[in-house]
Amino acid sequence: MRKGAISRDDILKTLQEYDELGGSAFLDLYGFKDARDYLLLHDGKEYASKAVAGVAHKHQHGRPLTYDEFSGGVGHAVDWLKREGFTIGASRSPKWTRDELILVCDVVARNDWRWLDSDDPRVEELSKLLQLLGAYPEDQRASTYRNCNGVARKTADIATRHPRYEKKPTKGGKLDVEVLHDFLTRPVEMAAAAQLLRNGLAAGTLLPVPADEETDDDEEASAPEGRVLYARHRRRERNKALRKKKIASVFKNGGTLACETCGFDFEAVYGERGKGYVECHHVVPLHEAGESTTKLSDLALICSNCHRMIHRTAPWPTPAELRKLITSQTLH
Ligand SMILES: [Zn+2]
Ligand SMILES: [Zn+2]
Structure with a gap:
């Protein structure tokens, strides 16, 4: 032959x-x-x-x-x-990311948890939004990348996983179920996060965060609102000018750089090497942190350990809540 x-x-x-x-x-x-x-x-x-x-x-x-x-x-x-x-x-339809699923889940939620057809204008809009979100770089996208068919199928994956749906669910991923669960347990917060994502993407104020298989799951899981909003949170807390201002205001009020949560003071422990060191945590929850500029009162000065512990799992405790937790631990 x-x-x-x-x-x-x-x-x-x-x-x-x-x-x-x-x-x-x-x-x-x-x-x-x-x-x-x-x-x-x-x-x-x-x-x-x-x-x-x-x-x-x-x-x-x-x-x-x-x-x-x-x-x-x-x-x-x-x-x-x-x-x-x-x-x-050149590439298999790439895995759906949490940010993408948040946008899809939000539309399904607003459709009373029913899936949408591929010719539905909301699906078309969603498809465009997902292109904007750019979870995958353009050169890795197949021509079918997040097209209306694919998006409509994903709305079915989510809708058929809803507890109210009694027939056999379509073949979705583990993450579909997780994001759906987040929407069912924290509906207001997740809807707000989706809204922030939509607005930020449309206005170009939110930057795409390409999916990265290297990222450890821990970090991803710690922000149910997704990587795009989480990345903005991190950018805000690492903003040098803001941090400087915050520290200056603490000193002006006679304070120290001791951790607001556990009292750890880098200078007291590490001497000269630790002098002036502390981390900033942005206390406004991700779903509320919109475009408004960060106020100094939105930032808490905390040590690296406490900061890690806050971000470790969702929902994030406030510094005060974490302080309570530490106190209750030491009482045991
Ligand atoms: Zn601390
Ligand atoms: Zn933080």
């Missing part, structure tokens, strides 16, 4: 079979592995390109090509598929 002699029709038939069997059963049946590098993008869906190219051979040549008979890359499978007018994307 001449390798690569496949028609558009052969490929379409193969895609149909792929859909009917489901990706993993299709791959198992023909002995192919899942695609990492090249995906065939068609009709809002993605397919392992090498498997499709190989299996398509059976329609004109009596049998599919086996995995070892040809290469999946450029010059082979990729070219055969492109030649027939198909799009090959």
